Amino acid sequence: MKTSPIIDAPTMPAWQRDGYEHIWMPYTQMQTAPLPVPVVETEGVYLILADGRRIIDGLASWWSACHGYRHPHIVDAVQRQLHTMPHVMFGGINHEPALRLASRLATLMPGDLNRVFFSDSGSVSVEVALKMAVQFWLNQGVQGKNKFVSFLHAYHGDTITAMSVCDPVNGMHSHFRGFLPQQFNVALPRDEESFTAFDQLLAGHSDEIAAVILEPLVQGAGGMRFHPPETVAHIRALCDRHRLLLIADEIATGFGRTGSMFACEQANVVPDIMCLSKALSGGTMGIAATIATDQVFEAFLSDNPAHALMHGPTYMANPLACAAAHASLDLFEREPRLQQALTIEAALAEQLASCRGLPGVVDVRAKGAVGVIQVESLRDLDWLRARFVEEGVWIRPFGDAIYITPPLVITEDELQTLCAAMVRVVGEWAGR
Numbered sequence: 001m002k003t004s005p006i007i008d009a010p011t012m013p014a015w016q017r018d019g020y021e022h023i024w025m026p027y028t029q030m031q032t033a034p035l036p037v038p039v040v041e042t043e044g045v046y047l048i049l050a051d052g053r054r055i056i057d058g059l060a061s062w063w064s065a066c067h068g069y070r071h072p073h074i075v076d077a078v079q080r081q082l083h084t085m086p087h088v089m090f091g092g093i094n095h096e097p098a099l100r101l102a103s104r105l106a107t108l109m110p111g112d113l114n115r116v117f118f119s120d121s122g123s124v125s126v127e128v129a130l131k132m133a134v135q136f137w138l139n140q141g142v143q144g145k146n147k148f149v150s151f152l153h154a155y156h157g158d159t160i161t162a163m164s165v166c167d168p169v170n171g172m173h174s175h176f177r178g179f180l181p182q183q184f185n186v187a188l189p190r191d192e193e194s195f196t197a198f199d200q201l202l203a204g205h206s207d208e209i210a211a212v213i214l215e216p217l218v219q220g221a222g223g224m225r226f227h228p229p230e231t232v233a234h235i236r237a238l239c240d241r242h243r244l245l246l247i248a249d250e251i252a253t254g255f256g257r258t259g260s261m262f263a264c265e266q267a268n269v270v271p272d273i274m275c276l277s278k279a280l281s282g283g284t285m286g287i288a289a290t291i292a293t294d295q296v297f298e299a300f301l302s303d304n305p306a307h308a309l310m311h312g313p314t315y316m317a318n319p320l321a322c323a324a325a326h327a328s329l330d331l332f333e334r335e336p337r338l339q340q341a342l343t344i345e346a347a348l349a350e351q352l353a354s355c356r357g358l359p360g361v362v363d364v365r366a367k368g369a370v371g372v373i374q375v376e377s378l379r380d381l382d383w384l385r386a387r388f389v390e391e392g393v394w395i396r397p398f399g400d401a402i403y404i405t406p407p408l409v410i411t412e413d414e415l416q417t418l419c420a421a422m423v424r425v426v427g428e429w430a431g432r
């Protein structure tokens with residue numbers, strides 16, 4: 001059996017030495033990748049490593065741990081739920097944690113996004129949204145509207161249809177040509193001219209298109225690009241003009257990340273369908289929600305059983321995850337998370353600014369609790385990742401972005417330590 005050359009690293013804990021022969025890591029070339037960082041505990045904003053080091057998690061575990069790790073209120077809620085009902089199927093059964101969570105989410109949502117379908121991951125919630133959009137038209141007797149418009153630098157997940165609406169390059173469309181459904185993957189319009197071209201595209205294909213899917217304000221894993229609220233509002237208006245649904249993927253932006261509870265609110269936009277996950281459970285358990293307006297839901301009401309939404313993951317509405325989500329929402333009610341995101345934005349803008357102008361740095365930007373240093377090309381990636389750990393922070397650059405999305409509860413001092421390490425390492429990298 002071929003094994004990775006790094007498997008003999010002497011500092012490996014025994015469980016990693018044995019298990020690494022069998023694990024398959026995400027987004028990883030297993031032959032050449034450096035050894036993953038062994039984490040044994042999490043606490044607040046810290047990852048605690050097998051050798052005892054505590055490093056600041058600059059990513060909040062892929063945007064999810066908005067209250068930091070092991071918040072006592074969430075731990076307590078999950079523990080209580082564990083003793084009553086850790087899981088039960090959701091087909092034909094209801095339970096209080098899920099129904100109360102659906103009501104609570106509907107109250108939080110802008111407009112009449114009132115109907116909540118639960119699933120277990122962000123990608124699946126996107127699959128559900130896409131199916132919902134296609135069936136919305138079919139149920140009303142409109143045939144042929146089964147394609148989607150999505151944007152370059154978008155990321156909507158790793159399942160097949162979710163991949164088809166991701167950026168074609170980052171989303172590896174060339175690998176899967178013939179297997180992935182073909183969509184309209186176009187540049188996000190940014191000015192009058194590109195909006196006119198976008199309008200023409202929608203006009204020319206509105207009989208084929210079910211919906212436009214967009215990450216409002218911040219495109220995440222597909223490139224960490226930002227756009228203003230006006231762009232979201234303009235896209236909403238064009239969807240209305242051409243009778244298309246708008247799906248807002250707020251899996252990354254939802255729950256305060258951009259400074260408002262949901263990014264759509266800054267644009268005063270109500271999408272037809274919204275996807276949520278990640279920080280929904282405060283980074284505790286896998287749970288996602290696809291939330292539809294009354295109009296979308298009503299298209300599924302009929303005396304025809306085939307007009308029902310045909311989806312139902314085994315672990316949908318998992319009670320433990322619902323309990324974590326309730327506790328997380330309690331914390332949003334009790335503590336000033338949105339203000340914290342805005343404070344983080346100001347600190348990031350100030351503390352990362354010195355990287356502007358470094359050789360190889362293209363742009364430095366911050367939106368809410370998202371800070372990005374965009375570079376020409378991300379050379380020496382393994383070196384960069386290792387240096388960040390040596391400096392006591394967890395930052396994982398990818399594509400052309402060195403970015404942070406820290407827990408919203410990070411203190412001023414912790415954020416200063418995180419930014420200082422980022423600036424120091426990027427400075428060294430630029431000078432190499």
Ligand SMILES: Cc1ncc(COP(=O)(O)O)c(C=O)c1O
Pocket residue numbers: 062121122123124126155156157158215220221249250251252253277278
């Ligand atoms: C905007 C967006 N959509 C969808 C997903 C997919 O979510 P998951 O990884 O839970 O499948 C992600 C994950 O990073 C995301 O950021």
